[in-house]
Amino acid sequence: MGETILAELGATEGAVLGGAAEAAGHPAVGRELGAGDLTICANTSALAHQCDVLVDFTAPAALQANLDAAIDGKAALVIGTTGLGGEHHDMIDRAARDIAVLQTANTSLGVTMLKALVTETARRLGDDWDIEIVEMHHRHKVDAPSGTALVLGEAAADGRGVDLAAVSARGRDGADAKRKAGEIGFAALRGGSVAGDHHIVFATDGERLELGHRAESREIFARGAIRAALWISGKEPGRYTMEDVLGL
Numbered sequence: 001m002g003e004t005i006l007a008e009l010g011a012t013e014g015a016v017l018g019g020a021a022e023a024a025g026h027p028a029v030g031r032e033l034g035a036g037d038l039t040i041c042a043n044t045s046a047l048a049h050q051c052d053v054l055v056d057f058t059a060p061a062a063l064q065a066n067l068d069a070a071i072d073g074k075a076a077l078v079i080g081t082t083g084l085g086g087e088h089h090d091m092i093d094r095a096a097r098d099i100a101v102l103q104t105a106n107t108s109l110g111v112t113m114l115k116a117l118v119t120e121t122a123r124r125l126g127d128d129w130d131i132e133i134v135e136m137h138h139r140h141k142v143d144a145p146s147g148t149a150l151v152l153g154e155a156a157a158d159g160r161g162v163d164l165a166a167v168s169a170r171g172r173d174g175a176d177a178k179r180k181a182g183e184i185g186f187a188a189l190r191g192g193s194v195a196g197d198h199h200i201v202f203a204t205d206g207e208r209l210e211l212g213h214r215a216e217s218r219e220i221f222a223r224g225a226i227r228a229a230l231w232i233s234g235k236e237p238g239r240y241t242m243e244d245v246l247g248l
């Protein structure tokens with residue numbers, strides 16, 4: 001995503017690249033960025049001091065360091081990293097007392113709209129409609145289910161008025177894997193170069209309703225992240241969402 005965002009930035013009016021960072025010792029550190037005399041650095045705090053907004057697409061293990069760097073440099077932060085747990089959301093909530101932070105599992109307009117459709121559909125259909133979420137991503141993806149699938153699960157659970165943790169079935173396998181009433185099931189497929197497909201299936205006796213989104217390339221995520229960065233620049237401390245950015 002770092003490379004895709006760099007490529008998209010050049011084509012975005014109003015956005016100016018302040019730099020890029022990798023972990024210390026990474027082979028890319030020192031590489032020229034092709035914009036002025038910028039190179040990839042290994043000091044995210046220093047980067048935050050020279051930028052209005054940091055954009056983080058890394059891994060959960062890097063989150064606290066990136067939050068600390070943004071606070072140190074008084075920069076706003078857009079977080080696209082997935083695989084986050086409750087402890088990571090607590091870290092983000094704490095940081096949001098000092099800086100503006102937007103965390104989202106999916107920066108695309110389509111998925112942001114889809115969440116609202118899923119909540120509304122789950123709210124209106126009765127409990128006799130089973131809900132299953134299927135996602136497919138490229139062979140390099142490390143976390144499963146995808147962050148987006150989990151957010152869509154939350155959206156469905158919200159519509160039903162239930163707690164996702166209490167009803168989610170994450171990967172069925174074996175001789176005793178029959179669907180339980182009220183479950184929200186997840187299935188994760190991995191292969192090739194798929195940018196990101198998500199489908200929510202509402203199934204009852206005799207019919208199925210399917211809502212879905214297909215990302216045709218990673219550029220949509222990069223464009224969404226840059227749009228979020230431009231929007232959050234200069235905002236008061238607090239936690240913001242893609243819905244805020246898109247005015248939904």
Ligand SMILES: NC(=O)C1=CN([C@@H]2O[C@H](COP(=O)(O)OP(=O)(O)OC[C@H]3O[C@@H](n4cnc5c(N)ncnc54)[C@H](OP(=O)(O)O)[C@@H]3O)[C@@H](O)[C@H]2O)C=CC1
Pocket residue numbers: 001002022023026057058059061062079080081082083104105106107108143147221
């Ligand atoms: N919100 C959204 O719309 C989207 C979110 N994502 C999410 O963004 C994240 C990144 O995805 P992607 O770009 O495909 O992944 P990549 O593995 O290609 O890139 C991750 C980068 O983060 C670096 N990194 C990993 N761990 C650390 C660490 N502890 N400290 C510093 N740097 C670290 C990696 O370095 P190294 O090369 O050494 O591993 C690498 O440069 C994932 O969580 C993915 O799910 C992806 C697309 C869209």
Ligand SMILES: O=C(O)C1=N[C@H](C(=O)O)C[C@H](O)C1
Pocket residue numbers: 082083105106137141145146147148149195196197
């Ligand atoms: O890792 C990816 O590629 C993607 N990750 C995000 C997720 O986990 O939902 C968003 C998108 O689907 C691509």
